[in-house]
Each structure stands twice: as C-alpha cells, then as structure tokens.
Amino acid sequence: xxxxxxxxxxxxxxxxxxxxxxxxxxxxxxxxxxxxxxxxxxxxxxxxxxxxxxxxxxxxxxxxxxxxxxxxxxxxxxxxxxxxxxxxxxxxxxxxxxxxxxxxxxxxxxxxxxxxxxxxxxxxxxxxxxxxxxxxxxxxxxxxxxxxxxxxxxxxxxxxxxxxxxxxxxxxxxxxxxxxxxxxxxxxxxxxxxxxxxxxxxxxxxxxxxxxxxxxxxxxxxxxxxxxxxxxxxxxxxxxxxxxxxxxxxxxxxxxxxxxxxxxxxxxxxxxxxxxxxxxxxxxxxxxxxxxxxxxxxxxxxxxxxxxxxxxxxxxxxxxxxxxxxxxxxxxxxxxxxxxxxxxxxxxxxxxxxxxxxxxxxxxxxxxxxxxxxxxxxxxxxxxxxxxxxxxxxxxxxxxxxxxxxxxxxxxxxxxxxxxxxxxxxxxxxxxxxxxxxxxxxxxx
Numbered sequence: 001x002x003x004x005x006x007x008x009x010x011x012x013x014x015x016x017x018x019x020x021x022x023x024x025x026x027x028x029x030x031x032x033x034x035x036x037x038x039x040x041x042x043x044x045x046x047x048x049x050x051x052x053x054x055x056x057x058x059x060x061x062x063x064x065x066x067x068x069x070x071x072x073x074x075x076x077x078x079x080x081x082x083x084x085x086x087x088x089x090x091x092x093x094x095x096x097x098x099x100x101x102x103x104x105x106x107x108x109x110x111x112x113x114x115x116x117x118x119x120x121x122x123x124x125x126x127x128x129x130x131x132x133x134x135x136x137x138x139x140x141x142x143x144x145x146x147x148x149x150x151x152x153x154x155x156x157x158x159x160x161x162x163x164x165x166x167x168x169x170x171x172x173x174x175x176x177x178x179x180x181x182x183x184x185x186x187x188x189x190x191x192x193x194x195x196x197x198x199x200x201x202x203x204x205x206x207x208x209x210x211x212x213x214x215x216x217x218x219x220x221x222x223x224x225x226x227x228x229x230x231x232x233x234x235x236x237x238x239x240x241x242x243x244x245x246x247x248x249x250x251x252x253x254x255x256x257x258x259x260x261x262x263x264x265x266x267x268x269x270x271x272x273x274x275x276x277x278x279x280x281x282x283x284x285x286x287x288x289x290x291x292x293x294x295x296x297x298x299x300x301x302x303x304x305x306x307x308x309x310x311x312x313x314x315x316x317x318x319x320x321x322x323x324x325x326x327x328x329x330x331x332x333x334x335x336x337x338x339x340x341x342x343x344x345x346x347x348x349x350x351x352x353x354x355x356x357x358x359x360x361x362x363x364x365x366x367x368x369x370x371x372x373x374x375x376x377x378x379x380x381x382x383x384x385x386x387x388x389x390x391x392x393x394x395x396x397x398x399x400x401x402x403x404x405x406x407x408x409x410x411x412x413x414x415x416x417x418x419x420x421x422x423x424x425x426x427x428x429x430x431x432x433x434x435x436x437x438x439x440x441x442x443x444x445x
Contacts, residue, residue, distance in 0.1 A: 013330050014195045018071065021187050025067035025133065028126050029060035036122030043115040048102050052119065059095055059123055062088050063130045070134035074188055075195070085131050092127030093148065096120045096173075097155055104159045121176050124148055129180030133188060145181050149174045197294075205326055208289070219270045227263040231256050279303045279311035279318065283336065286322040295331050295351075301338030306345060310436045313416050314338075314347045317434045320409055321349040343438050350431040354424055409434070 011019065037056045040049045066088045069081035099120040106112055128148060132141050152173050156166035234256045241249035280303045290297035303311060318336065325331050331353025339346045410420045418436035425431045 012198065014191075014198045017191055017194045018075065021191050022068060022071050024187070025071075025130060026064050028129065029064045029067075032060050032063070032122050032126045033057055036119045039115045040119050043111045044102070045106070045112075048106070052099065052102065055095055055098070056119065056123065059088075059091055059127065062091060063126050067130045067133055070130065071191075073134055074191060081134055085134050088127055089131055089144075092124055092131075093151060095123050096148075096152070099123070100152070100155055100159070117173070121173050124173065125176040125180040128177040129184045132181045132184035138185070141181055141185055145174065145178050148177060201326075208326070216270065220267070224263060224267065227259050227266075231259055231263075234259070279306065279315040279338075282315040282318040282322075286318050286336065289322060290325065290334050295325065296333040297336065298333075299336045299338075303338060307438065309416050310345055310438065313412050313418055313436055314345065314434060316412050317347055317409055317420070317432065318349065320406070321432050325349075325351045325353055340438070345436045345438060347434040347436075348431065350425070350429060352429050354428050354430045406432075 008016065008019075033056060037053050040056075041053055043049075044052070062084075066081060066084045069078055069084055072078040073080045099116050103113055103116040103120075106116075128144060131144060135141055135144070149170055153166055153170040156169055157163070161169065234252050238249045238252035238256065241252060283299050283303065287297045287299055306314075322334075325334050331351040334349065334351040334353075336350075337346075337348040339348075406420060406422055413420050413434060413436060416436050418434060420432070420434050422432045423430070
C-alpha cells in the first residue's frame with residue numbers, strides 16, 4: 001500500500017519544482033475567487049456583484065488552463081499557447097474595464113469602491129502573471145505590464161478623473177500585477193535552471209562512464225596487445241618449424257598455450273576491475289568528483305602507513321560509495337572518515353541523499369546499488385558486454401570475482417577479513433561502514 005505523500009517523494013527534484021510551479025498558479029486562481037470575489041458579493045449591490053462574480057470565476061478557470069499549457073510549453077511538451085494567452089489578455093482587460101466602470105457608476109462608497117478596486121487588481125495580477133508564464137523576453141513582459149497600465153490610465157481619464165488621481169490610481173492598480181509578472185518570470189527561470197542542473201548531473205554521470213570505458217580500453221590494450229603480438233610471432237615460428245618437421249615446434253605451441261592462458265586470466269582481471277586501488281588516490285578523486293557535482297565532501301583521516309591490501313579493499317569501498325552518491329538520491333553533503341581503532345581500520349562514508357522509500361528500503365539492504373545493477377556494471381566494466389563466453393568464464397572463476405555493488409564489496413573485504421555495514425541511520429541519511437583488521441594484513445603486506 002502506497003503511503004500518503006509517496007507520490008511526492010517518488011518525484012525527482014526537477015519534477016517537484018515543476019509540480020510546485022504548476023499548482024501555485026492553480027491556487028492563485030482559487031485565491032482570486034476567494035480573496036477578491038467573495039467580498040464583492042457582500043459589499044456591492046447584487047445587480048452588479050452577481051455577474052461580476054460569475055465573470056471572475058470564468059476568468060479564474062481560463063487562467064488555470066493557460067497556466068497549465070504555459071508550463072508544458074516551457075518544458076517543450078506543447079506549442080506555445082498563443083491563442084489562450086491573447087484570449088486571457090483580452091478577457092482580463094475587459095473585466096478590469098468593466099469593474100472600473102461599475103465603480104464609477106455606483107455612488108461614492110468606500111467599502112464597495114475598495115472591493116471593486118481589489119477585484120480589478122486581483123484579476124489583472126493573476127491574468128498578467130499567467131500570461132507571463134508563456135512569454136520569453138523581458139521587453140515583452142515589460143510591454144505587457146505597461147500596456148495594462150496605459151489602459152487603466154486612459155480609462156481613468158475618460159471617466160473624468162483628475163490627472164494626479166488617475167496616475168496614483170493606476171500605480172496602485174498595477175503594483176500587484178507588476179509583482180506577479182516578476183514572480184512568473186522568476187518561476188520560469190528557476191524551473192529551467194533546475195532541469196538544466198539535473199541534465200548536467202546526468203551528463204556528468206555519462207562522462208564518468210565514458211572515462212571508465214577509456215580506462216578499460218587502455219588496460220585491455222596494455223594487457224592483450226603485447227601478448228597477442230608474442231602469440232602471433234611464436235605461432236608463425238611454430239608453423240615454420242613444423243614444416244621442417246622440427247621438434248621445437250611443439251615447445252613453441254606449448255609456449256603459445258601458456259601465453260594464451262595467462263592472457264585469459266589477465267583479461268578476467270581487467271573485466272572484473274581487479275586492479276589495485278590506491279586509497280589516497282580514490283579519496284582525492286571522490287572529493288573532486290563530488291565537489292564538481294555540487295556535493296560538499298569532507299575527508300578526515302590519514303592513509304599513510306596502511307598495508308597495500310587494506311588500501312586496495314577500502315579504495316574499492318570509496319569508489320563504490322561515491323558512485324552511489326552520484327547515481328542515487330539527491331545528496332547535498334558527503335562525509336568520509338578514516339580511523340584506526342584497536343588494530344582495525346574503520347572507513348565511514350555518510351551522505352544525506354536518501355529521498356524516498358525505495359532508496360531507503362533498498363539502501364539498508366543493498367545501498368541502492370542493486371537497484372541499478374546494469375548501470376553499475378557498465379561503470380565498473382567499462383560499458384563492455386561480456387557476452388556468453390565471459391559468463392562461462394565467470395562461472396569457472398573463483399567466487400571472489402563475482403558480485404556487484406555491496407555484495408561485491410563484502411566479498412572483497414572478506415578476502416582481508418573485513419566487514420561491511422550499510423543502511424539508513426536516520427531520516428534522509430545513509431551510511432556505509434567498512435572495517436578491516438591490520439594485524440594479518442601487516443604480516444602479508
């Protein structure tokens with residue numbers, strides 16, 4: 001059963017901002033009716049208030065439809081709602097003019113005059129703000145506000161208002177619409193900026209995968225290139241010796257077989273990422289990548305003097321934890337700590353990027369890694385599809401070579417008698433703790 005509010009937590013940050021923007025303008029239409037329309041029913045004679053209120057409700061519905069279409073156009077899902085914008089502009093202008101004419105027709109009454117003035121201001125504010133959502137260019141927005149201001153001033157002068165009073169009334173009427181136009185422009189800018197930042201984050205992740213592919217290609221070339229050249233030469237030599245019926249051909253083919261087997265083992269090591277990981281290098285790289293992604297990263301502790309096997313095992317933990325922070329959740333900070341306690345090295349990686357129940361439930365068991373196995377295997381293996389042959393090799397390989405995510409890390413740490421714990425420690429915070437003993441590894445280092 002889906003918990004209340006789960007639909008909100010399941011949304012990405014850009015989707016949340018879009019939903020907030022869309023529904024803000026929907027509620028503006030409700031506020032227009034409640035805050036500006038209901039007082040008119042109580043303070044203006046019924047012969048005017050009834051049709052004014054009905055017209056205001058129609059204006060609010062038109063504003064809601066225009067706002068929804070304008071937000072969709074902002075995100076490139078629809079064409080620009082030009083007709084709706086022109087219709088809303090015309091309806092807003094006519095409604096404001098009718099409200100001012102009713103104000104002039106009624107006897108001087110502060111209550112009814114104030115209610116009608118607020119009604120005209122509210123309608124223009126919601127209308128201009130909604131139209132601005134579907135516009136681009138500050139000049140057009142300024143022209144929209146200036147056009148309504150000029151219309152109000154001209155109508156006031158037509159109604160024989162004193163020039164000073166007409167200017168003051170126009171400024172008072174246009175204060176709220178001007179603010180709404182600015183708010184709409186800022187909302188569109190913020191929405192686009194959030195989506196662009198999210199796209200930049202995805203691009204950064206793709207670049208990281210591309211960089212890993214290049215690294216994998218270089219490693220594979222270094223391992224295979226020389227061995228294949230040697231195999232080609234020895235095979236050619238064996239052919240020549242065999243044609244001469246020389247017994248040395250057998251020795252050459254035995255050497256070719258040995259090199260081929262060695263190459264096979266080295267390729268397996270490359271594919272599974274079995275390279276010695278330097279803890280200091282991994283920490284520096286993690287801090288640089290996270291800071292570039294806008295995630296504050298603080299590293300505490302020293303790595304000097306730690307055995308090579310310990311550094312390699314913990315280096316893989318840092319690499320995997322950094323990948324999880326980038327790929328899962330929406331972290332603002334990540335703290336990495338290294339401590340030596342009673343003959344054990346303790347590595348702690350903590351981030352505040354747990355957003356939803358899926359990340360929370362998956363994180364406690366798998367750290368959110370198993371939810372994206374394909375992506376992680378692509379990043380770890382350089383994006384290479386191992387195929388059936390590689391799968392058969394993996395089946396024949398030792399158990400330590402298998403696994404991905406936290407399962408693979410536990411196997412790596414088990415090789416040095418280490419342990420790994422991962423899970424949510426408090427609301428929105430996920431922690432990975434790896435412990436490796438020093439005694440046995442110092443002896444083997």
